[in-house]
Amino acid sequence: MLRTRIKICGITRPEDALAAVESGADALGLVFYPPSPRAVDVAQAKAAVEGVPAFVSVTALFVNPTVEEVQSVLDNVRIDLIQFHGDEDDDFCRQFKRPYIKALRVRQASDVVASCLRFPGALAILLDSYKPGVPGGTGETFDWSLVPETPPKPIVLAGGLEPSNVASAIKQIRPFAVDISGGVEASKGIKDHSKITDFVNEVYRVDQLYRENHS
Numbered sequence: 001m002l003r004t005r006i007k008i009c010g011i012t013r014p015e016d017a018l019a020a021v022e023s024g025a026d027a028l029g030l031v032f033y034p035p036s037p038r039a040v041d042v043a044q045a046k047a048a049v050e051g052v053p054a055f056v057s058v059t060a061l062f063v064n065p066t067v068e069e070v071q072s073v074l075d076n077v078r079i080d081l082i083q084f085h086g087d088e089d090d091d092f093c094r095q096f097k098r099p100y101i102k103a104l105r106v107r108q109a110s111d112v113v114a115s116c117l118r119f120p121g122a123l124a125i126l127l128d129s130y131k132p133g134v135p136g137g138t139g140e141t142f143d144w145s146l147v148p149e150t151p152p153k154p155i156v157l158a159g160g161l162e163p164s165n166v167a168s169a170i171k172q173i174r175p176f177a178v179d180i181s182g183g184v185e186a187s188k189g190i191k192d193h194s195k196i197t198d199f200v201n202e203v204y205r206v207d208q209l210y211r212e213n214h215s
């Protein structure tokens with residue numbers, strides 16, 4: 001079994017990026033969506049990820065951006081992956097020639113399979129909670145029983161994860177990756193480093209248990 005990958009989203013400060021890297025995160029997320037309390041501009045983003053080693057992926061997150069907005073970020077910040085949270089279609093997402101993740105706010109089971117099929121170019125589908133008018137970062141969980149057992153694409157599970165519930169989530173869904181933002185914050189946009197460590201350790205713990213029970 002592959003271990004569960006860990007993405008810490010909503011990074012705004014270099015010290016939070018380094019804390020996530022030192023804890024063992026696989027990927028970091030930068031929110032390029034101005035209405036978000038975790039939004040960064042190009043200068044903040046560059047500073048935040050400057051010391052991030054190449055083996056940790058940096059993800060740029062957008063909600064219905066223009067082509068120029070995405071391109072400007074790609075031209076100026078080290079970005080390995082793009083994550084789209086709006087109404088973008090597969091053609092839009094693919095044009096930047098970077099691996100991309102499409103976020104889906106889950107309301108019913110059929111949403112998951114349908115989305116995987118609508119985004120053949122996506123590296124993975126990120127499943128998040130549905131809250132009217134809020135494109136992401138809700139801090140709320142959704143009904144995990146809506147996730148099919150064998151989805152057509154790798155699943156990144158998001159929405160209201162915390163150190164205290166991530167083990168149950170992984171046991172139930174076995175996602176490719178877990179994504180957290182609010183659950184490791186001290187306040188909006190500011191990460192709590194001990195919560196990051198607790199979260200990562202909890203993911204490692206449940207993966208280790210799984211390996212022991214399936215060897």
Ligand SMILES: O=C(O)c1ccccc1NCC(=O)[C@H](O)[C@H](O)COP(=O)(O)O
Binds near residue numbers: 033036161181183
């Ligand atoms: O974080 C935001 O404010 C945000 C705004 C608009 C679109 C996406 C946003 N965040 C995405 C994420 O941080 C995560 O991918 C995901 O939504 C999990 O967030 P959380 O429930 O806080 O763990």
